[in-house]
Amino acid sequence: MASARLERGVVVGARLLVAAVFVAAAVPKILDPAGFAAAIRNYQAFPYWSWNGLAVGVPMLEVVGALALLSGWKRQAGALLLGGLTLAFVALITSVIVRGIDIGCGCFGQSEAAESVGWPLLVRDLGLLAAIVVAAREPGPLRAARVR
Amino acid sequence: MTRARLLADLAALVGISGLLAGAHLGLRDELPWVAVEPVDLGSCSLQEEGAEGAEAPSRPAMPTISAGEAIALVGRGGVTFVDARSSERFADGHVPGALCLPAGDAASLLATQSLPVAPSDLVITYCDGQGPGEAEALGLLLRERLGCQEIRVLGGGWEQWLAAGGPTDGGPDRG
Known part of the structure; x- marks a missing residue:
């Protein structure tokens, strides 16, 4: 029983953490799409005609995925969506490190204290990916406890 | 959950995101945010x-x-x-x-x-x-x-x- 509660706590905690991170990342981008479009441009990885579309679309994907994960409505798909986004971010960060470009990540909007793209950011995103995997789990043992 | 169901749910979430993004675009009128017009540079000569x-x-x-x-x-x-x-x-x-x-x-x-x-x-x-x-x-x-x-x-x-x-x-x- 204790382990079931612990597992449920870990899973719920992971969902709250992941959803909070993605909503916190999306809101500044939604409020300042121009800043996020400039951040996308700085990555030098996308054709110029896609910058504005990505600047509007990516934050919405983050919000919708986070709400799905948190609410339980299409939770698995929400986790898959957020996992896919995070994998894409990891690939982008890796390419920036390999190309040796010094840019701000734009992950939480274009603030003055924007984090640079580098190894710490890559490690953080890999940690986020692990949290998404945990958050996608259904805590089965809890259902067994209810039945009993 | 089957893979087809999961993909259908994923498509639904992406679709909802697209609708929200479209609504967001519709609420703004200062496009383009980042200049996307190609610049005709000609050549050095x-x-x-x-x-x-x-x-x-x-x-x-x-x-x-x-x-x-x-x-x-x-x-x-x-x-x-x-x-x-x-x-x-x-x-x-x-x-x-x-x-x-x-x-x-x-x-x-x-x-x-x-x-x-x-x-x-x-x-x-x-x-x-x-x-x-x-x-x-x-x-x-x-x-x-x-x-x-x-x-x-x-x-x-x-x-x-x-x-x-x-x-x-x-x-x-x-x-």
Whole structure:
């Protein structure tokens, strides 16, 4: 029983953490799409005609995925969506490190204290990916406890 | 949950995101947020030809840097020289470490390739030396596409660089 509660706590905690991170990342981008479009441009990885579309679309994907994960409505798909986004971010960060470009990540909007793209950011995103995997789990043992 | 169901749910979430993004777009009217209009740079020799060069004054001026000052920056970290001349002229000789970005092809090249230039870099563009027009326009394009803010046009271009005794790479002398 204790382990079931612990597992449920870990899973719920992971969902709250992941959803909070993605909503916190999306809101500044939604409020300042121009800043996020400039951040996308700085990555030098996308054709110029896609910058504005990505600047509007990516934050919405983050919000919708986070709400799905948190609410339980299409939770698995929400986790898959957020996992896919995070994998894409990891690939982008890796390419920036390999190309040796010094840019701000734009992950939480274009603030003055924007984090640079580098190894710490890559490690953080890999940690986020692990949290998404945990958050996608259904805590089965809890259902067994209810039945009993 | 089956894979088909999962993919259908995923498509639903993406669709909802698309609708929200469309609504967000509809609420804003200041597009484009980042300039996406291709800049017609012509080529370095445009000013020699004369006629179409008359449109150049409409471009905002870029700050210039003298050949003497620029020579002192060769090889420094965070400084990138960008050669706006043709690739043939680049092969005949260029500033050491300079990137070859022919002005006439720059817009399409930047749309499909990335350059090892950070937005924080000091970028120095140059042309042959007939005038700053195309090097200046290339600088504006780099500002738009790469977010570079510190851009200088080499005063007098390549001709002044050679006259000032600047170091060169390439060309027949290097064999």
